[in-house]
Amino acid sequence: MKTYYLKVFGCQMNESDAERIGGFLEKNGYRKAPAIKGADLIVVVACSVRQTAVDRIFGMKQKLLQLKKTNPRIKTVLTGCVIDSDVSKFKEFFDEIKDIYDFLGNNYFSISPKYQKERDVAYLPIMTGCNNFCSYCVVPFTRGRETSRPPQEVVKEFKQILKDGFKKIILLGQNVNSYQYGFANLLKTLNNLPGNFKIRFLTNHPKDFSDELIDAIARCEKVEKEIHLPVQSGDDEILKKMNRHYTVKEYKNLVSKIRKKIPNVRITTDVIVGFPSENKKQFQNTVKLFKEIKFSAAYINKYSPRPQTASFKLRDDVPLCEKKRRWKILNDLVNEKTSK
Numbered sequence: 194m195k196t197y198y199l200k201v202f203g204c205q206m207n208e209s210d211a212e213r214i215g216g217f218l219e220k221n222g223y224r225k226a227p228a229i230k231g232a233d234l235i236v237v238v239a240c241s242v243r244q245t246a247v248d249r250i251f252g253m254k255q256k257l258l259q260l261k262k263t264n265p266r267i268k269t270v271l272t273g274c275v276i277d278s279d280v281s282k283f284k285e286f287f288d289e290i291k292d293i294y295d296f297l298g299n300n301y302f303s304i305s306p307k308y309q310k311e312r313d314v315a316y317l318p319i320m321t322g323c324n325n326f327c328s329y330c331v332v333p334f335t336r337g338r339e340t341s342r343p344p345q346e347v348v349k350e351f352k353q354i355l356k357d358g359f360k361k362i363i364l365l366g367q368n369v370n371s372y373q374y375g376f377a378n379l380l381k382t383l384n385n386l387p388g389n390f391k392i393r394f395l396t397n398h399p400k401d402f403s404d405e406l407i408d409a410i411a412r413c414e415k416v417e418k419e420i421h422l423p424v425q426s427g428d429d430e431i432l433k434k435m436n437r438h439y440t441v442k443e444y445k446n447l448v449s450k451i452r453k454k455i456p457n458v459r460i461t462t463d464v465i466v467g468f469p470s471e472n473k474k475q476f477q478n479t480v481k482l483f484k485e486i487k488f489s490a491a492y493i494n495k496y497s498p499r500p501q502t503a504s505f506k507l508r509d510d511v512p513l514c515e516k517k518r519r520w521k522i523l524n525d526l527v528n529e530k531t532s533k
Contacts, residue, residue: 250271277500278500317365329465336367355388364379497509
């Protein structure tokens with residue numbers, strides 16, 4: 194029996210896709226190899242959202258070439274989020290480069306996933322793709338436009354996850370708030386299923402976070418009171434250049450509304466430091482916002498230009514040393530809040 198090995202970079206959606214790749218391969222006669230060295234098929238699930246993830250894939254080059262030299266029958270496949278400009282660079286050490294739809298088919302959500310039992314949480318994608326076109330993000334180009342799974346399909350998979358023994362399920366989407374069939378209604382439906390379990394979801398866009406959704410989170414006892422609400426910047430001018438479609442005031446008002454309705458809520462966020470033209474005053478506006486909101490956690494990213502995005506045309510004019518300095522300031526703020 195042939196064996197496969199999976200290496201995953203990037204977000205939880207890539208982790209979830211890898212589970213379906215595993216299910217697909219095992220249905221087609223493969224079994225999972227304990228290590229990369231003994232595999233007949235090596236599948237790398239890529240992330241082109243950040244340059245650091247791309248660099249880590251390049252870091253595998255010599256190892257993959259050496260493995261192929263030792264065993265020429267080894268096949269290597271790159272899938273996941275891959276932008277066009279990266280394809281030619283990867284061709285040297287991958288036999289095939291396919292997006293997830295080419296690899297598994299357009300209806301790949303129908304494939305039964307090979308859940309990672311060593312994790313205490315199961316991922317359940319309810320949609321894929323994105324229509325927002327934030328100026329720094331490649332997701333609309335790598336995953337395409339938003340596509341939502343029908344509620345009955347989501348409920349069926351949710352029940353199977355519970356049967357498999359998982360007690361925590363994370364609903365996934367690039368922007369779950371824009372779930373085509375109504376995200377608040379989906380939460381209520383899943384919450385009403387029998388069993389002892391908890392629900393979380395990732396990720397949200399502030400511009401689509403409705404009063405109905407806030408009310409659903411507050412009322413559904415099985416939905417964890419933790420909301421990941423990416424802000425990306427605390428400066429209105431930078432937010433406009435990012436194409437985020439909200440102001441700092443609107444974001445703060447949304448957080449106030451959430452905390453009023455859900456007093457014990459934990460709010461986490463994403464932020465980018467060193468976006469093109471971000472000056473020290475604009476960064477201080479982000480610092481000010483962090484002090485006001487007091488996020489429970491924050492995923493702080495140093496801006497890196499990505500081909501195909503709108504911001505790629507802008508000059509990356511904030512030096513790396515300054516990005517690192519700004520990263521540390523925000524990181525220290527969050528760690529101070531957490532320790533308290």
